[in-house]
Each structure stands twice: as structure tokens, then as C-alpha cells.
Amino acid sequence: MVEKIEETGKAKTAENLVEIHSLKKYFNIKKDVTVKSVDDITISIRKGETFGLVGESGSGKSTLGKTVVGLQSPTSGEIIYNGQNVLQLDKETQRNVNKEMQMIFQDPHASLNPRMRVGDIVAEGIDAYKLFKGKDRTNRIYELLAQVGLRPEHAKRFPHEFSGGQRQRIGIARALAVEPKFIVADEPISALDVSIQAQVINLMEELKESEGLTYLFIAHDLGMVKHISDRIGVMYLGKMMELSNSDDMFRNPLHPYTQALLSAIPKANPRAVKKERIVLQGDPPSPTAPPSGCRFRTRCPHAMEICALQEPQWKEVEDEHWVACHLY
């Protein structure tokens, strides 16, 4: 086990909005079978930044996001929001903290109730927290719809009358309704067409500026993650593998897994110098029985003896560039 981990990417210039300490989220799927979806992760997210979280399916990135906003309670660990330990607060205060943390979901078809009108969907948070009533409520709905580029008359319609991109806008309006400070966006664009993806990304960036938001942006599309994020964390089988600011991550990836991930991105340039692509062999191991030592060792081109025996430590190898790998 890694010893008590030093706080990752310690805030040197900015204040931390969210701090996650040794967070664990385990699921018991059968008797004696436990999936360690999030296994001892410590990160901090700074006020006003976009923290990108990447990883393949099963890496635990969505579970981490859901646990942070309180949709799931962690197995152990601490979540500190704005200096308050969220898990130890009384119900009332916790409710107010939760109001400041909202989530945007991946599938805009599944995350909107098909039997509710768009206006009521957007107002769900307003109603839950009894923020506005009557005429004010209606005006607030119109204001929110306008913010995401929809029109007032859309409030009367049902979700099926909208395209995927518009539905994602509705999901964003719903998240904004309670004036959150922190938004977890769980693969908000992966179900959308390319030309629509850019619309949603630009909208999210504009809102971040105008509303002073902080994002945890979860995705598997590394190109978009690089575009939107200030810092990026790479997850594999429930563990954080590497963390740095996004330029460093792309210029100088340290972990062999990050290197493979980056080299796997197809480049939209037919004349791009074909670098030797690192093609990983095999599939990710089952999260129910992760390999001993370093979890990536079974697919790692640089695996050594020690990798099977000992879990690598989480180290700051370069300034603000953290990695968990025995090579460093």
C-alpha cells in the first residue's frame, strides 16, 4: 500500500475548491466479490479550473464523479468542499453544500424524464430548494433557457422534441438552476455528433467564465479533454496513474499507460508523421481481480519484476507532475 499520500498537486497558487482524500468506493457484486471502482484516490480541484479525468471504461472515473457530488456515498475517505468535510456535516448544511455541486450526465436521452416538460425539468432544482415560485419561477426558467441558447417557448415542450445537442443544453440548464459553483460533467459530449460537440464545449467554456464555475470534466476523448482542461488526471482500474497540467501531459507523458493512450489517438492529418504507435496488448483486466502491484503491469511494455511485487508510489516527479510508476 502506498503510505499516507501527500496531497496531490498541492495548490501553490490557487485555492482548492474540492479536496478528495484517500477516497474509496467499493461495490460488493456477489458474496466475496468486491469491485474496487475507486481505490484510494487523493486529488484536489482548484477554484476556477477545469480538471479533466480520463480513463477507459471500467477505470472508475464516473464512479469518482458520482461519489464527489454525493450521488453515492464513499466506502471511506474524505471529501472536503470549500473547507468543510462534506460527509460529516449535518443534513441541513449538507443539503446546502450539495446545492453548489451539480452534475451533467452523459446520455441526454436517458437523463431527462420523458414525461416532464422541459420547463419543469429545468426547474427541478429550483423546486427542490424552493428558490422561486409562480411568476419568478417562470422567469427564472426562461433566463436559464436563454443562457444555454434555447428559447422561452421550448419550456412547454417535451424532451423528445429536441435533438441530442439541445437535450444536453437542457441538462446544462438544469444543473445551472441552483447556481452551483462546481459541476461534474460525466462524458457530456460523447453521445453527440462532432459538429454539435463543439457547440456544447464552447457553451460550457462560456458558462465557466460568466458563472465562475469549476469543472470536473470526465471523458475518454483525449483531444477534447486537452482542449478544455487545465489539469488532467489519468485513471486505470480505480487508481490514479498520472496527474499534471494538460500541456505537460501531452508534451511529456510519463506513465506508460498515458503514453499508450496518447499514441492511440488517431490524428486528423493524413500526412502526420506516423510515429510508431504503442498498441497495448490485450484488454484491461477485470476490476474484480486487479493484478498485484501495479495494476497496469499486465499490459505494460516496460513491466519489471518489482511491478508485480510492489505497488508504485504516487510521486511528484516534476513540478506539479505526479505519477505512480516504478520507472520514476
Next chain:
Amino acid sequence: MSRLLDVNNLKVNFKTYGGEVKAVRDVSFHVDKGEVVAIVGESGSGKSVTVQTIMGLIPMPPGIIKGGSIKFQGKEILGVSKRELRKVKGSKIGMIFQDPMTSLNPTMIVGKQIAEGIIAHQKLSKKEAKIKAIEMLKLVGIPNAEERYNQYPHEFSGGMRQRAMIAIALACNPELLIADEPTTALDVTIQAQVLELMKDIQKKTDTAIILITHDLGVVAETAQRVIVMYGGMMVESGTVYELFENPRHPYTWGLLNSIPDVDGPEKKKLIPIEGSPPDLFAPPKGCPFAPRCKFAMDICVEEMPGNFEIGEGHLAKCWLNDERAPKVEQVFASEEEKAIAVGSEK
């Protein structure tokens, strides 16, 4: 190079309660032996319907073939009976679908699903077919092929299921492989594996591939020629170099501008294509892209542009390529404002 597939003026409609959807409107293209042709477009652009028509997979009704012809190795395969289609096409066209979970039979072992096609087309005994099927599993890089032969799809991971699909499609040595978004459902590292495998097989067996995708990166890496579809039509087509370096349709510009540049040192702002795709119940009279096009002129709304020939094999369906049209440079992020200024001189 010999012509393998020739699609001419294909038109496909679907009857729905809301009226007739014009899913494919006048699409013409060809595939030569051994080449990789990519079809790019958004959902609803008609790319999947086009290839499903080639495969004879469009249910009729509600599908209606409104016109056109599809010739495979010189023989017409559109509108012929299923039996005749089998004779002409038979084992020569294979198809890989997007979602390997729903396109494999969950109640049948994977090996049998591969052997099925071999028995039907190659007149081999069950025993010989099994040997061939195991060979195919090895070819697509599945370890312990003998053991895997007897397993069910749910025992395979996503990437392996897609490999099994490729094995089924390749089992009869097809001359044309149609891959409909083969890597969309897969993780990046697995996508890289599957793409490498497809390129490898294409080189070894000289199979032609029609690759449907929306990922321009995948296109740039694998295809020789590209067809861009929008609103049921082909709006631009050409070699991969022509298309990425000298695109001549604003929709293609839009696609290229809306993806982030991974290698670029500086962060450029994405320029999305505003608006949404056209309503195919009542497609506009003019260019389908005109309502979303920054450079649209009066004629664009009024009259459908023809195919302007830009260079050899490079076609663009856009009025901007008419000699009377104002000169518009292709825009990339930093030049956006300049180009709009030029465009407004119309």
C-alpha cells in the same frame, strides 16, 4: 485498378407516420479493388442507410428504393430478389456492425457463428468449418482460439467481440468489407488495436473496405478516399489528402474546425457548426447545408448545387465553387473574422 462497386444516383426513402423521410438522395460513388473508402457524416446523414442498401438489409416496407443502381463487379444488385442477390454478392461482401454486443447471437457460441457462414458459402463439412473458424479467430488476434471457439459472446470483452465480428465478416474471404462505425463503441486503446488489425488484414488480403465513421482522425489514418455526407447527400468527395488539405465545401470546413488540434502548441477556439441538421421529411429545395452555412448566397437556398469538379476525383457540391461566386478562403480558427469579411462581399 478494377472497379468493384459502382453506386449510381441511389435514392432511398422511408415511410413513416409523419410522412416519407428522404434518407438517401442521389448518392453516387465507386469503390475500386483493394482501396479503403471512408464515409463521414453526422447521424441522419444517410451513411448507414447507403451501405445497408448495398447489403440488401433495408426492410421493405418501410424502406422504398426510389431509384438508382448498385453494381457489384459489373452486375446489378439493387432490386433483385434475395436469391439472386446471394448469387451475385454471396460471400463476396462482408459487414461489420457498430455494436458487437447486439449483433452477435447471445445464445450461440462464437465459433459456431463464424462457422455458420463458412458452411453456407464454402461447401465445407462441419469439421473443416470448425478448423477454418479457429484459424480466423487466430487471424484476428484472439488468444487461446480453440478455447474461445466454445465460448459465448458474453464471455468476450468489447474489443474481442468486435474481433469476432471481423472474423465472421472475413471468414469467406470477401472482396469488399463494409465496416459501419466499427470502433465507435470501443475504448481508445482497443480502437487502436482494431484499426491496426483492419489495416493489416487489408494489406494482406487486398480486401476493399468501406469505412463509416464520424471520427476524422480515423479517416485520416486509414482511408485513401473520403466521401462526406450531409442531409442524405454527398457534399464532397476526394482523396484523403485533397479533402484534408484542400476542402472545398463549408460543411467539410465546419467538421475540420470543430475538432480540437491535439498536437497544436496553442489552444484554438473550436468553431462549431451552428444549428442542427435538416429535416429530411421536407428537405430544402436548395443546398441542404445552406441554413447552417456562413457563406450561403441567395442561389444556395433556391437551387441545388451541382457537383463541381475541383481536381481529379475531387467533387464538391457547393455554389462557392462556381466561377461567379465570391472567393471564399477556407477558414481556420484564427482567420475566421477575415474570411467572414470576404464572404460578406457576395
